[in-house]
Amino acid sequence: MKIPILQLGRILLVSIQVDLTDTDAMQFQNDLVNKIAATEALGVAIDITALDVVDSFMARLISDTASMARLLGAEVVICGIQPYVAMTLVEMGRDLIGADCAFNLEQALKILNGLIALRGDSTLNSGDDDGRSYPF
Amino acid sequence: MTVKPFSPIDNLLAQHRAEIGQEWVSDVMALWGRHYPGLVSEDEVRQQTSRLLDELASAFAGHSGVTPPQIASDGALAASARELSMRRAKAGFKPADTAQYVLSLKNVLTGRLIRELSEVPADLATCLAAVDDVLDRLSLLTFEAYVEAREKVIAQQSVSLMELSTPVIRLWEQVLMLPLIGVIDTLRARQFTESLLEAITRYEASVTIIDVTGVPVFDTSVAQHLMKTVDAAQLLGTRIIMTGISPEGAQTLTKLGISFSKVTSRATLRAGVAEALQMIGRRVVVVSGAGK
Amino acid sequence: MMDALIPSRRVTITDSSDIVRARGAARSLATDIGFGLADQTRLATAVSELARNVVQYAGSGSCEIIDASVADEMRIRIVVEDSGPGIPDIDLAMQDGYSTGGSLGAGLPGTRRLMESFAIESAPGQTRVTIGLARQRHHQERR
Numbered sequence: 283m284k285i286p287i288l289q290l291g292r293i294l295l296v297s298i299q300v301d302l303t304d305t306d307a308m309q310f311q312n313d314l315v316n317k318i319a320a321t322e323a324l325g326v327a328i329d330i331t332a333l334d335v336v337d338s339f340m341a342r343l344i345s346d347t348a349s350m351a352r353l354l355g356a357e358v359v360i361c362g363i364q365p366y367v368a369m370t371l372v373e374m375g376r377d378l379i380g381a382d383c384a385f386n387l388e389q390a391l392k393i394l395n396g397l398i399a400l401r402g403d404s405t406l407n408s409g410d411d412d413g414r415s416y417p418f
Numbered sequence: 419m420t421v422k423p424f425s426p427i428d429n430l431l432a433q434h435r436a437e438i439g440q441e442w443v444s445d446v447m448a449l450w451g452r453h454y455p456g457l458v459s460e461d462e463v464r465q466q467t468s469r470l471l472d473e474l475a476s477a478f479a480g481h482s483g484v485t486p487p488q489i490a491s492d493g494a495l496a497a498s499a500r501e502l503s504m505r506r507a508k509a510g511f512k513p514a515d516t517a518q519y520v521l522s523l524k525n526v527l528t529g530r531l532i533r534e535l536s537e538v539p540a541d542l543a544t545c546l547a548a549v550d551d552v553l554d555r556l557s558l559l560t561f562e563a564y565v566e567a568r569e570k571v572i573a574q575q576s577v578s579l580m581e582l583s584t585p586v587i588r589l590w591e592q593v594l595m596l597p598l599i600g601v602i603d604t605l606r607a608r609q610f611t612e613s614l615l616e617a618i619t620r621y622e623a624s625v626t627i628i629d630v631t632g633v634p635v636f637d638t639s640v641a642q643h644l645m646k647t648v649d650a651a652q653l654l655g656t657r658i659i660m661t662g663i664s665p666e667g668a669q670t671l672t673k674l675g676i677s678f679s680k681v682t683s684r685a686t687l688r689a690g691v692a693e694a695l696q697m698i699g700r701r702v703v704v705v706s707g708a709g710k
Numbered sequence: 711m712m713d714a715l716i717p718s719r720r721v722t723i724t725d726s727s728d729i730v731r732a733r734g735a736a737r738s739l740a741t742d743i744g745f746g747l748a749d750q751t752r753l754a755t756a757v758s759e760l761a762r763n764v765v766q767y768a769g770s771g772s773c774e775i776i777d778a779s780v781a782d783e784m785r786i787r788i789v790v791e792d793s794g795p796g797i798p799d800i801d802l803a804m805q806d807g808y809s810t811g812g813s814l815g816a817g818l819p820g821t822r823r824l825m826e827s828f829a830i831e832s833a834p835g836q837t838r839v840t841i842g843l844a845r846q847r848h849h850q851e852r853r
Contacts, residue, residue, distance in 0.1 A: 301758075303726040304766070315665035319685055335733055335751065337758040338817045346672045353668040355661075355684035366751035373752070374820030375806065402696030403689035 285310045287317050292324040292408060293394055294356075295387070298344075299332035307343045311350060318354045322408035324401065325394035326351045329387055331362030336371060341378040348381035357397040358382065361390035422482050424548050426541060430530055431475035438526055442467050445522040450515065457509055466502050470523075473498060477552070486548040489555050499556055500563040507567035516564045520557040524549060584610040586617040593694045594623040594656070599632030607643035611650055618654045625694045626651055629687050631662030641676045648681060657697060658682070661690035716742050716777040721761075723792075724770045729761040732773045736788060739775045740843075743784050749843055752824045753786065759821045760790040760839050768794020768837065778842070787827075787842045797832040804830075 285306075288295040294317060302310065318326065328344060330336065336344075348358040361384040363371070371378050384390035398404045422428070430438070443464050450458050473495040481487040489495050499520070506516045527549050535542035584606065587595040596614055617623065628648070633640065648658050658681045663671070671677075684690040695701060719735040721728060736757040740750045757773060764771035771792025778785040797803050806819050818839075822828040827842035 301726070301730055311669060312665070315668050319665045322685060322689070335754045335758050337755050337762060338820050339759075339762055349672040349677060350665075350668040353663050353671060353683045354665065355686075355689055366748055369748060370751055370755045370824060373824055374755070375823070402693035402701075403684060406689060406692055 284313070287314060289317075289321060289323075290391075292321070292398070292404075293391065294318065294321070294323045294326045295329065296326070297329040297332065298340075301333075301335075301340065302343065311343075311347055314347060315350050315354060318351055318356050322406075323351075323354075323356045324398045324404060325357040325359070327384075327387060327390040327394060328358070328360045328381075329362045329390070330360065330367075331364070331386070333362075333367065334364060336363075336367045338374060338378065341371060341374075345378065345380040348379075355403075357394055357401075359384050359390040359393050361385065361387050423484060423541070423544050424478055424481065424486065426531065426535055426545050427527070427548060428475075428478045428481075430527070430534065431471065431478060434530070435471055435475060438523075438530065439464070439467050439471050441526045442471075442523050445526065446519060449518055449522070450511075453515055454509070454511065457511075466498070467523075469498050470495070470502075474552075486551045489552065489559065491559075495556070496559055499560045503560040503563035504567040507564045508571060511564075513561065513564060513568075517557055517561050520553055520560055524553045524557075527553070584613065586610075586613045588617070588621055588623075589627065589691065590695065590698070590700070592622065592624045592698050593627065593691075594618065594621065594625070595627040595629065597629045597632065600634070602633060602640045602643050604643070607647065611647045614647065615650060615654060618651060618656050623656050625659065625697045626656045627659045627661055627687070627690045627694055629661045629690070630667070631664075631687065633662075633667075636663070636667040636670050638674055638676070641671060641674065645676075645678065648678060652680065659684060659690045659693050659697075661685070661687045715779065718777065719775045721773045721775075722770070723761050723764045723773055723790075726765055729758055729765060732757050732761040735773070736775050736786075739777065740786055743777055743779055743786055744847070745784060745786065745843065745845065749845065753788070753843060756821045756824050756841050757788060757790070759817050760788075760841070763817060764790060764792045764794070768792035770794075771837075782847050783844050784847055785842065785844045787840065789838060789840045791836070791838045793835050794837060796834045796837050797830075800830060800832055 285296055285298060285302075294314070296310075296314060298310075314326070317323070326348075328347065330344065333340065344360060348360065351358045359382045360379060363379075363383060382393060384393050443460065446463055446467070447458070447460055450463075473493075477487040477489070477495060502519070503516055506519075528546060531542060531545050531549065535545065584596065584598060587597070589595045594614070594617055596610060598610070614626065618626065628644070630636075630644075648660075651658060658678075660678060660681050661684045663683060663685065682690075682693060684693055692702070716739060719739050721732040721735050723729070723732060733754040737750045737754045740753050745753070757775075761771075761773055764773075769792075771790065771794070774789045774791075776787045776789070778787045803818055804822070818830070821839075821841065825841040826844055827840070829840045831838050
């Protein structure tokens with residue numbers, strides 16, 4: 283099942299609503315990193331409001347996705363972690379998510395915009411017509 | 419009476435050396451002239467073949483015994499063959515064309531022996547075997563020398579390429595840029611790290627942009643080299659901005675569990691430059707009235 | 711007076727969709743026994759962890775969810791079994807940060823931390839993980 287990625291200016295929004303299989307997870311990460319690169323996104327908000335259970339696999343998935351996004355220069359905020367999910371995450375181990383968190387999407391966007399405003403490249407236009415070419 | 423089963427070869431080389439040499443030269447020039455027009459002079463080839471033939475003749479002349487003469491690796495024959503090979507290698511000849519040089523002589527000698535000894539098949543067989551033996555070994559020798567010389571050339575070229583391909587660029591007063599291109603191995607990593615550290619010191623650079631757009635493969639070893647470079651630079655007080663990681667690179671690095679702490683990462687070089695400028699308190703603005 | 715135990719639930723695990731079903735079954739039995747939301751989430755998460763291991767490392771297995779309550783204490787026991795290749799070094803797998811294929815990482819040690827009881831036996835051809843939670847009943851009606 284493909285997870286839709288929405289674009290809001292220079293920010294991308296994704297909402298993970300179901301448990302993902304290994305294949306879905308890889309597909310999702312692949313789609314997202316390519317979209318971040320293509321749009322030169324400055325921020326990514328990952329909304330997991332709909333997840334009532336986050337086990338270590340999903341935690342790792344979210345954490346890895348955040349790392350990949352950061353390597354591509356995007357600020358990342360996770361939002362919508364349910365209270366009991368937060369509890370189990372903490373009980374299972376430390377820093378399983380590894381990214382900034384916000385209460386809900388609105389807060390997440392506020393935080394992202396704040397982080398973006400501090401950046402040196404926030405006023406650059408994104409993408410030329412020739413786009414970014416990776417020789418490989 | 420001493421046994422000299424190879425005396426036909428000896429005689430051939432003694433009496434018909436000039437003709438053999440001429441035949442050999444034309445064959446070689448036909449081949450090389452076609453593949454490498456203008457690269458070889460006939461005079462040069464004539465000189466070399468003449469010398470080789472002289473040495474080959476002495477090898478057979480002084481030799482008695484049932485096995486063919488050895489080619490001493492420190493002898494004159496071997497030395498000539500090597501020198502010839504190295505010249506070809508430096509000139510950029512293909513391996514097969516170099517090997518062909520000795521094989522041409524084999525053809526010439528074989529042809530003549532067959533004509534001479536057609537009535538004496540046993541002697542012919544012995545002599546052909548000897549020619550095969552000696553010239554095959556000579557051929558191998560020339561090939562070895564060729565390969566050695568080629569490898570030296572390639573090594574020299576890659577040193578120059580290495581120096582060319584990782585310059586440290588001074589982008590702005592306190593901003594350096596290190597564009598990395600191609601394969602990153604231990605040697606290169608050491609080289610560009612040294613250059614970078616020298617430059618940081620010389621220019622008191624407070625920001626360094628490391629651009630990896632040109633790095634095709636991001637694996638553990640590349641990442642480790644980079645981390646060392648980053649760590650060393652940070653010890654000198656410079657802040658690191660890494661630019662040009664591709665989507666694939668981002669996935670690979672993350673799956674390998676590699677993260678560059680305290681490094682600002684940006685997808686494009688220009689985003690990295692903007693970031694660097696901000697770090698030194700500068701900004702690019704439109705100047706009113708400018709532009710032609 | 712103690713009510714009869716709630717019948718066990720059993721879920722066969724063969725693919726990813728079964729992970730969700732196993733979670734659901736655990737959550738629903740836990741609810742029926744009377745566990746609160748926090749414990750339900752703990753149980754669902756632990757089951758998710760174990761069921762995922764089955765799918766990823768064994769291919770197929772089963773999950774049994776058992777009401778083991780007594781008069782003054784709610785108890786739930788869950789057994790996840792498979793006949794896969796097994797975990798070669800359990801001690802290693804139970805250390806924090808150990809990871810094969812990226813998924814077993816926080817898995818087992820994390821699960822143990824969520825549960826009151828945790829037992830694992832593993833040999834090639836048979837792996838069984840038994841987890842359990844127990845809570846004092848408060849003086850309220852069982853749902």
